[in-house]
Amino acid sequence: MRTFDLAPLYRATVGFDRIADLMDRVLAADVQPGYPPYNIEKTAENGYRISIAVAGFSPEEMSVEMRDNALIVSARKVKEDGERSFLHRGIATRAFERRFALADHVRVSGATHADGMLHIDLVREVPEMLKPRKIEITSTLSEPSAIEAKEAEGEGQAAA
Numbered sequence: 001m002r003t004f005d006l007a008p009l010y011r012a013t014v015g016f017d018r019i020a021d022l023m024d025r026v027l028a029a030d031v032q033p034g035y036p037p038y039n040i041e042k043t044a045e046n047g048y049r050i051s052i053a054v055a056g057f058s059p060e061e062m063s064v065e066m067r068d069n070a071l072i073v074s075a076r077k078v079k080e081d082g083e084r085s086f087l088h089r090g091i092a093t094r095a096f097e098r099r100f101a102l103a104d105h106v107r108v109s110g111a112t113h114a115d116g117m118l119h120i121d122l123v124r125e126v127p128e129m130l131k132p133r134k135i136e137i138t139s140t141l142s143e144p145s146a147i148e149a150k151e152a153e154g155e156g157q158a159a160a
């Protein structure tokens with residue numbers, strides 16, 4: 001397997017530790033677990049849905065948790081009363097934990113369980129400060145700028 005040295009990335013950047021850590025995790029994981037199967041779909045411009053096949057689990061046996069920009073979905077089957085004898089057991093009900101790394105400003109808006117599927121809806125909410133905004137261009141010849149007006153106001157109060 002090919003390995004990558006991310007040391008130059010750490011030396012040349014500030015504040016990108018999460019990205020480098022995410023790359024480390026992805027590159028270090030040789031085998032991704034295949035159980036349970038899942039889909040990730042984009043439902044709107046800022047909406048996403050993770051659908052996980054959880055046949056055999058009830059909502060009480062599953063847990064959905066957000067921690068440190070990660071979505072953690074886990075399930076553990078409660079022991080059944082009585083001994084059952086299976087001729088063939090094709091529905092896996094083994095315990096699992098599946099983690100999804102979430103980008104900044106992505107939050108879980110809800111989770112539903114229906115027809116053996118767990119659907120987790122996510123929404124990306126970009127703060128107003130990070131959204132693009134139009135800056136009005138004014139003529140400096142006809143009006144003083146807001147900064148100049150505040151400076152002049154401040155000088156007038158200092159003289160009083």
